[in-house]
Amino acid sequence: MAVRLPRPHRFDVFVAVGGLLGGLLLWAIGLGVRPADEPAVLFDGRWPLLAPLVVMAGSELLRRKAPRAGLLIGTAAIVADTLTQGNLVTLLMYTDVMYAAVLYGPPASARRIPWITGLLTVAGTVVPYAVLRVPEALLIGVAVGVVSFAPASTGLIVRNHREAADAALLRAEQTALLAETDRVQAVTAERSRMARELHDMVANHLSAIAIHSTAALSLDDPATTRQALGVIRENSVAGLAEMRRLIGILRDEGGDHEPAAAPTLDGLGALVEGARANGLDVTLDAAPGENLPAPVELAAYRIVQESLTNALKHASKGPVRVLLARDDDNALRVRVTSPYGDRDTPRAPGSGAGLVGMRERAALLHGTFEAGVVTDTDTDSGPDTDTDTGPAPDSAGGKIWAVRATLPLTEGDLA
Template identity: 60%
Template sequence: MRLPRPHRHDVLIAVVGLLSGLLLYVLGLHENAGRHLVPEWVALLPLALSAGLELLRRTVPRAALVAGTVAVVANELTVGSLATVVMFTDLMYAAVVYGTPRSARQLPFTTGGATVAVTVAALAWWRDAEALMLGVLTAIVCFLPAITGAAVRNHREAAEAARLRAEQTSRLAELDRKQAVSAERARMARELHDMVANHLSAIAIHSTAALSIDSAATSREALAVIRENSVQGLAEMRRLIGLLRATSGEEGPVAVPRLEGLGDLLAQARKTGAGSGLEFALADTRPAGREALPAPVELAAYRIVQESLTNAVKHAVPGTVEVRLELADGRLTVRVDSPYGDRVTGPRAPGSGAGLVGMRERVALLDGEFEAGPAGPVWRVRAVLPADEKAGKA
């Protein structure tokens, strides 16, 4: 297996260590000047080996430390070089900093135990307090580099963990921001659709009738309805703009539609659907003297009825559209039944299906129940909404 190229700092350490050792050798500054078991030049071999091992201090720190231990022991059998000992301490430090987590945990304990063992053995052998110096030297060469490396590694790991936590926090914040933006977009899309769709549908239906029926009375009636819905649609748009400004703090809160306004909503639907043979009826069975419902529930129920009436005007066959409200067991039930079948007469307006999606989303936000579909001769929209205080916090 081919080893990666040494880091430039490791090359610099190796070069400085080798040159320092050569300079000490040339000047005759030896660690063990009186030891001549082998020729003096032999001390250059452990020096060269230690310098070469410095190139591997990051890539294979454990193997470099083992070979460095052999080199420093061999160095003590020669006249010795202080540069070799210093490079061994660096190899010990690198083994803790760059080695495996297991090595990083074991080496401080191993070198600490070795320091104690050497100190005790020296005292037992020489029986002199000066033997403690050997223990101190062992600690300086082995234990202190290992402890320093452990401290540096712990600091780096803590910094990396903090960086990862910061990145994760940033990503979660960005995800929350995107979700908030998406939720706000969906909310404004529902409001825009529910506010304007029924007015534009009425305008489309009556303008189609005015164009297809060559009658002055029909055209006059259609223009009246078109004008009324245009004015109301403009008012709704202004209310929506006021809502947006209120969100940014430029204006005070804007009034939210409530179920008390269903009478006006049905009156408007009667004008719009008169040409299609539609009648509209409201059956409100909620008990008298009841407490006011939370504003989100009132708004959702109002918008569901509004969208259902709009769909009835666009698609229902002649007949009666019935709106029913029931309040029982802390739950508000909204039901709209429209005559269902193939519509062959009367002008129609195209639909996109966004209304059903918006109604379903409104109910889901309140943890309610929603269903829409044919039920015998009628198309039924039914929503069950929680009417307690928790719903007001949704």
């Protein structure tokens, strides 16, 4: 099976070709590492210089794609070069091969090569001096250090800087990704909040308009029609005002579009009166206490508002009871009950998002929310079902539709 060699990098080809041409130029003019009159260790003459030069140029082709193989081949070539008169370009190319082996090689090789070349440098300094006992012997260690340890150390330093730069770039990308994720989550949360506010503020008015317009069209009674049209006008004006305030907040224009103050439980009376004007028999029993957190008051108000809207659309005739009380667990309990609906279709169409919005409001305060059918003799137990479409069209057994929410009042729960 043939082994396919890696294709060399273009820059490595330039380095190899440039080194080979430079070495040939020095060989042509007869310039070597040692003087021409000094005999070589093993191979004398000019022609033996070419073999290490060509092999070293070939190892340069592997400096990036196969750095360890290039270093092994280059080491064999430099050893052969020391047995000849020597070529300066061959030595220079070997330092580049050593540098590339540390820079582009595996992490294990990058750690080991500087240690190995450092030990060789020490050995090349100590051993010759101990044997020859002449100061010139120290130059052997210097030469080994310049050719091997210096480029290996330089490659390690550059590699560490590159890895640090890559790590910093990765951290910056991760930070940007987290920031983008936070932005998307913030936008999503704000859109959900605005959707809840839009639904809670406008749905009540539009439901009343739909119900009373149906009555005005179906009954041939001028007095009833006039009364229905009055209710329609009142709810349309109020709904339009709410829409204008909401659009002003979204556009952030300021001036004439100042954000409306968040509703509080003090406005429950007006809310109940509006429900009564729309035909509901509502009883309010509210003892929430004082100094309630603003988020709790807003959530409780919206839950009651949406529950009355659902009662207007789904409930059959009968009393609707609204209860707010502060319990011993330092939580506000909200309960709204209405007669279980007995009609096949609601009085006004709905989006099915009302219960979802109420549940989200309770969850944001780490509270609980339940909605479903219970019997009128078991109003303190949990609901039998929890759907998102309102009461089912069945009034058997004296059942009622109950909405219950528990909203913690402590700051820890609101965090």
